[in-house]
Amino acid sequence: MTDSSKKRLKVLEYSLTLELMASFSLAFLLDIDIEYDKIKESKSLGNSSSALSFNQKVNLLLDNKSITKDEKLKLESFMNIRNQFIHNKDAVSYTKAVSNISGLENRLKRIYPDFFKEIELEESIDNCVTELYNDSLSILGDFKGGRESKLIMQSERDIYVKKYKILKEIMESEIDEVNDFIKKQESEFIKKDDLVGMIGLLKYQIIVKTNQEYLKEE
Template identity: 35%
Template sequence: MEKFSYIYDISKAENLRLYILEHTLIVEELTSKTLGYILNIDWEKSKSFGYGSSSLSFNQKIQIIQDMKTLDKEDVQKLSDLMYIRNKFAHINSIKLFSDLFNLGENGNKIKKNFDKWYSKKYDLTDLEDEFRFKVIFYYLFLDATSIMLKVIAEDAIERGRNAAKLDFLHILKDELIKLPDGQKILTEASNKIKQNLKIEC
């Protein structure tokens, strides 16, 4: 439908399996970039996140992000559902339509319920034929997954900025303290207290 032509901005594929794989490949690459940014490594040259045969799976990369960053429950579920959809379409030949996926069992049924909960009420999709409606919803899920990764990067950048600002403040404070008559003594006492606290904690 012309109204929803934007869902083909990334992939023009009419074949649903190909459509899903082309979108999830983008999310997987963005996940690798996100991990590279957080860990301060060149993800493309990384054995864990790059394109090599020893690279971690999409699921493992997502799980690392979930371990490192506090994602809300809904974000975690959206990433989990996206991975589940991708894996089933990639590995089970008999799954060609969303109806096949939803009839697969309890997990398939849960994804259908999540689709309805997250998107059917938010967007006016009631007049669409089922398979096309679920394709539109999958596109929204894809957009949410990319937004989650960008949010993780943004939050990490903000945290780094805060830490850098704290260090700058401490350097300025130290420089100003040294100028005081008892400045060196104050710094030495503060340093000794920190060392003492570290010994107690260890």
């Protein structure tokens, strides 16, 4: 395999992974099953001709504040290089690929200045491509903005559901005890003071026992 082919293959493999990561991020936000086989079947996130492009996915994540404008710039920088290797036969090196993209070399020098010290330009851009890929993985896998809000909502919902189940069980148990108490009374009449005291105690017991059971499961 030629050096040019190795570079094309490397960029292609990186881009396929980033495409999938972008789909996972949107699937999480849209409550689409994030299993790989399910995403492949998705009309919007899968592999069909109707699926969203990487750029469209990134724009949605930006609108959702799941990524920042600077992060989008990194994602776009990588995809600019990817497009050259995929669509331009003459892009046989990183240097040639980047030279066809206006302003990209200077942008990379601003983002990764340490990669352009005392080494050949081709090696510098090679290092940039690897770092762009690593940074892009972190960007697409990070939970902030819309994804952070969604995660918090899910966590709060899970806590609520858990507490509700515990509360329901405790209430049923305590109410059963009150029913047993009433059934055991020989008289058809129950003293008001006894009943008021029991109801007050019941409320306290439900609160305390619910909190105790919840803490046990933490």
